[in-house]
Amino acid sequence: MKKRIRVFVLVVFCLAAGAGQPNAKVADQEIVIENVTLISPERQVPLSHAFVVIRNGRIVGMGTGVVDGARAKRIDGTGRFLIPGLIDSHVHVGHSAALDDDAIDAHPELWAAYRAQVPRAFLAFGFTSVVDLDLAPKDKVWFEDTALHPRFYSCGPGIKVAAGYMAFSVPAPSAPNFPNLVYEPKETEHWPKTFNPADYSPERAVARAADAQAICVKAFVESGFGTFNWPYLHTETLQKIAAAAKERNLVLMVHANSVDAWRSAIDAHADILAHGLWVWPGDPDNSVPPPAAINLIAAAARAGIRVQPTMQTVAGERAMIDPSLLDDPRITMALPQAVIAYFHSAEGAKARTALLEEYRKASPQPGFEPLLKVVIERTRATFKLMLQDKAGLIFGSDTPAGEGFGNPPGLNGRLEIQDWADAGASLPLILRAATLDNATALGLSREVGSIETGKRADLLLLKENPLASVSAYDSIQIVFLNGEPIPRESLRARY
Numbered sequence: 001m002k003k004r005i006r007v008f009v010l011v012v013f014c015l016a017a018g019a020g021q022p023n024a025k026v027a028d029q030e031i032v033i034e035n036v037t038l039i040s041p042e043r044q045v046p047l048s049h050a051f052v053v054i055r056n057g058r059i060v061g062m063g064t065g066v067v068d069g070a071r072a073k074r075i076d077g078t079g080r081f082l083i084p085g086l087i088d089s090h091v092h093v094g095h096s097a098a099l100d101d102d103a104i105d106a107h108p109e110l111w112a113a114y115r116a117q118v119p120r121a122f123l124a125f126g127f128t129s130v131v132d133l134d135l136a137p138k139d140k141v142w143f144e145d146t147a148l149h150p151r152f153y154s155c156g157p158g159i160k161v162a163a164g165y166m167a168f169s170v171p172a173p174s175a176p177n178f179p180n181l182v183y184e185p186k187e188t189e190h191w192p193k194t195f196n197p198a199d200y201s202p203e204r205a206v207a208r209a210a211d212a213q214a215i216c217v218k219a220f221v222e223s224g225f226g227t228f229n230w231p232y233l234h235t236e237t238l239q240k241i242a243a244a245a246k247e248r249n250l251v252l253m254v255h256a257n258s259v260d261a262w263r264s265a266i267d268a269h270a271d272i273l274a275h276g277l278w279v280w281p282g283d284p285d286n287s288v289p290p291p292a293a294i295n296l297i298a299a300a301a302r303a304g305i306r307v308q309p310t311m312q313t314v315a316g317e318r319a320m321i322d323p324s325l326l327d328d329p330r331i332t333m334a335l336p337q338a339v340i341a342y343f344h345s346a347e348g349a350k351a352r353t354a355l356l357e358e359y360r361k362a363s364p365q366p367g368f369e370p371l372l373k374v375v376i377e378r379t380r381a382t383f384k385l386m387l388q389d390k391a392g393l394i395f396g397s398d399t400p401a402g403e404g405f406g407n408p409p410g411l412n413g414r415l416e417i418q419d420w421a422d423a424g425a426s427l428p429l430i431l432r433a434a435t436l437d438n439a440t441a442l443g444l445s446r447e448v449g450s451i452e453t454g455k456r457a458d459l460l461l462l463k464e465n466p467l468a469s470v471s472a473y474d475s476i477q478i479v480f481l482n483g484e485p486i487p488r489e490s491l492r493a494r495y
Helices: 101-106 108-124 137-145 185-190 202-211 235-247 259-267 291-303 311-320 323-327 329-333 337-344 346-362 368-388 411-422 427-433 436-441 470-474
Strands: 013-015 026-028 031-038 047-055 058-064 074-076 081-084 086-091 127-132 151-154 216-220 251-255 459-462 476-481 484-487
Touching (some): 086 436, 101 346, 108 127, 108 137, 108 337, 108 476, 137 151, 202 216, 202 235, 235 251, 259 291, 291 368, 311 346, 311 411, 323 329, 323 337, 329 337, 346 368, 368 411, 411 470, 427 436
Parallel strands (some): 031 081, 127 151, 216 251
Antiparallel strands (some): 013 026, 031 047, 476 484
């Protein structure tokens, strides 16, 4: 992997007794959003002409009608829609979604500019909470030290197998980038002889995640994306990880995108499948899910296992072939102008072409471009099966997923939302998956995920109705983070 807002009047005021009732009295130093249409996933229907009162970063009251208080400052929500802040439950904040190692070495100023925008980019696209699924401690420190950033959670360091995916080269245990290894008895030939297997038991691997203040554990079950032959985490060891995670009350998320990996995750009673399903044996040209894939999707739905489809993980790789994403006007919310200019330059184009050639050389027949088209079709076909089976879908974008600029921070999540809508997901389902269902699946629903009294005031004020059009997610006007109103336009990279 690589190192890789016009605003209404802003206010602050206090709620007195009677909050949540029409004509409630308010005191000083609190924020009220008034005359807005409130849309929250726990409600059967939106609440029109609503007000929401915020104090000390939390929602302390809501209702309909007029909130009195001569000294109360207000945000006029007339014609606007208020929803909970979105949650992206699958990110990797420290990875570069843009610059390769050579570009970072040659242009450290671009890397610095990119990193400065990453937390702001998530906010600009409405993601007020993110969950990092493979945490490096230095990334948590950097991210939370930025002046403005989403609420940050993690699964701690992901659990990996020596010489396998994300741990191909294992440094000395004292190295800062030493992976969270687990000893896999079925892959002993790849195990470093100087490491004591007892120090890398499933229980110790889970403990290392817990020590990082994780809310979840992520285990990688990846044998090679149907192309390579890598050592991987087998079912029996995954079951021990699941038991250890349950003992510590941690959610188990499993990286799985193949039929074999999904089967292992289901057999281990994983809580969340951290990808959709697009790898299976047989004709690589065939995008029609085989019975094994169909049955596994149905089994996951029956078992109540949540799924993050992460369709943009694959679709984002199209940017290597077609760089038109750079012309999307939303890109300036995600990437600094200097970084965008680099990609438009001869140097940037050369790096993109070189990366594409690497993918082409590594791809089996019929070649990278045809295979990519088929895999994208597979992600959509299996997503439709998940909808059909009413699988428990939660929103995660895997930002950034791969190399190149195809998965830019924040915007990648917006593109994932579009993927869901284009594949047939209803707008209420999308909103719920990215808010309350995400929060519930990860044990965060007491704090975030809906607009309810007592919860954190992480909110979005939109010009358009997200239950009427997916384009509403492009109409964010104000992001409320911990009750503080942030004009979306102020989050654009040029600032």
